[in-house]
Amino acid sequence: MQNNIITTCAVCGTKLEVTELHCCRCDTTYKGHFKLDKFSYLTPEQKYFIEVFLKCRGNIKEVEKELNISYPTVRSKLDDVICSLGYDADGNEKKQINKREILELLDKGEITYEEAMKMMKGNSK
Template sequence: MEYKVLSKCPVCNSNLKVTRLNCNKCGTVIENQFELSKFSYLNREQLDFIEIFLKCRGNIKDVEKELGISYPTVRAKLDETIEALGYKVSKKPKVSSKDVLDMLEKGDISPDEAVKALKDGEI
């Protein structure tokens, strides 16, 4: 039985390194310090979100439908995943009234979200 590579230490939660690779066919063994991909350090929920996001080709409206969550929740999950990959997420940009109304018209946000966005100036 094969197991998923652990990426976090079960004792202190620090990032683990792979130090040994072996070929099941010929028995070759390679030992060194190998880096894992940034994606290896994401939790299961973040990996599932990325898979759906890619399947939907980055269309947030489609991600909303697939996951059954609101536009702001999709954005929050996206920001969380971006940060988990080690990138800085900028503050939410201010949106214009026209942008809010366009998103409402396309169905990207609900009327309640539109009202809040118009009041706060951000989605």
Template sequence: MKKEAIGRCPVCNHEMEVTKLHCNYCDTSLEGRFNLCKFCKLNDEQKHFVEVFIKNRGNIKEIEKELGISYPTVRNKLENVIEALGYTAKYSPKVDRKEILAKLSAGEISAEEAVKLLKE
């Protein structure tokens, strides 16, 4: 089983660099300094979100349903991916504490998700 290249160093969290490429068919190897694609730099959670986003054609309601998260959380995850890809985020949500607490009380979100939302 082949392993996926990681984009961030597990020790210091800085960007990784590929230094060798190899062809299994003809046994050719290339050594040098190669950049990883932008999507390789995403962590597993971000990659999963992108996959769900694409599968649902960007339909926020469907993404909410599949991931079991609220609209603000979908938006925050999307902005997180946008920033990880090197673009400037434009969406800066305003935290509505009463709404978050109401959703928590109604069982619409977990305590863990409420804490995350309140910290934003």
């Protein structure tokens, strides 16, 4: 049985990092810090919506028919996916970062105290 990869910590909700990859055929193992793409963090429902949306070539009327949902629901689901990918509904990229990540950046010296405070208040660095 094959399991889907989990992407967030069940304890604190932080995004998980892949640290090991293994080839079942030749038994090679890679260890390191590997990033997952934005789409890996979407829920199964969001991935299904994207699949239907692409199959319908972005035609909202067709998505409505396929999923048997209303136009406002299609728009809402689309906005949800857009936000989950790190953008606002207007198409501008927004940096979604939690307080733990801000503190880690500060600890590594990648940002200043002032930048950390701005980010904690909702401003980007």
